[in-house]
Amino acid sequence: MCMNSNEPDNVWTIVVAAGSGQRFGGAKQFEMLADKTLVEWATTTARAVSDGVIVVLPPGAALFPGSVHGGASRSDSVRCGLAAVPADATIICVHDAARPFASTGVFRSVIEAIQSGVDGAIPAVDVVDTIKTVNSEGVVMATPDRSMLRAVQTPQAFRATVLRRAYDTLGDSSDDAALVEKLGGKVVVVQGTHAARKITTSEDLEWARQYAHSLTNGEI
Numbered sequence: 001m002c003m004n005s006n007e008p009d010n011v012w013t014i015v016v017a018a019g020s021g022q023r024f025g026g027a028k029q030f031e032m033l034a035d036k037t038l039v040e041w042a043t044t045t046a047r048a049v050s051d052g053v054i055v056v057l058p059p060g061a062a063l064f065p066g067s068v069h070g071g072a073s074r075s076d077s078v079r080c081g082l083a084a085v086p087a088d089a090t091i092i093c094v095h096d097a098a099r100p101f102a103s104t105g106v107f108r109s110v111i112e113a114i115q116s117g118v119d120g121a122i123p124a125v126d127v128v129d130t131i132k133t134v135n136s137e138g139v140v141m142a143t144p145d146r147s148m149l150r151a152v153q154t155p156q157a158f159r160a161t162v163l164r165r166a167y168d169t170l171g172d173s174s175d176d177a178a179l180v181e182k183l184g185g186k187v188v189v190v191q192g193t194h195a196a197r198k199i200t201t202s203e204d205l206e207w208a209r210q211y212a213h214s215l216t217n218g219e220i
Contacts, residue, residue, distance in 0.1 A: 012089040013046040014081035017097035018070025029097045033212035041100035049107040075172035095155035102196040109190040110157035119185030123192030124150035153192040
């Protein structure tokens with residue numbers, strides 16, 4: 001998809017939906033939010049701004065065109081998705097299905113940041129709580145400056161060659177950008193949105209259902 005008239009990029013998105021939902025108590029990515037599942041909400045948005053989308057599903061789940069099975073860890077699942085992305089992709093976004101309401105605007109922001117010349121771009125919001133670092137015994141070791149902290153979200157976008165190299169040469173991480181950072185890549189932050197809340201608990205799911213209801217009824 002050409003996001004910039006001077007640089008036609010081939011943009012693909014990997015939607016990671018292969019988790020077992022141990023913390024949630026089930027496969028939350030298949031929970032209904034109004035008329036669509038979590039993964040359908042995430043995939044619909046990704047398709048609106050991408051030339052192609054790969055959906056990574058749990059091992060054993062029924063596959064459909066454009067989907068693959070994931071692995072034992074999130075990083076393994078991303079690797080499965082990368083293997084299915086065409087070699088001529090120039091920008092690859094990685095998005096968690098557990099964030100069903102990330103907007104097309106956020107997708108475009110991270111993609112445009114890559115087109116500006118950086119290796120990775122991640123959406124984030126300000127941290128509003130005071131954060132403490134503690135040791136294994138619960139003793140406070142430091143209080144980081146809150147103004148220097150950000151809560152990171154997805155979708156995260158990367159120059160395709162850099163992301164593939166990171167996953168080919170490094171181990172596992174819960175954050176794709178962290179692997180690119182380890183390679184020495186330049187990663188920037190763009191403004192995220194509180195609507196891209198991660199669905200982790202039953203309370204999160206209830207909020208998501210109310211939010212989806214408001215969206216489908218034109219209240220937002």
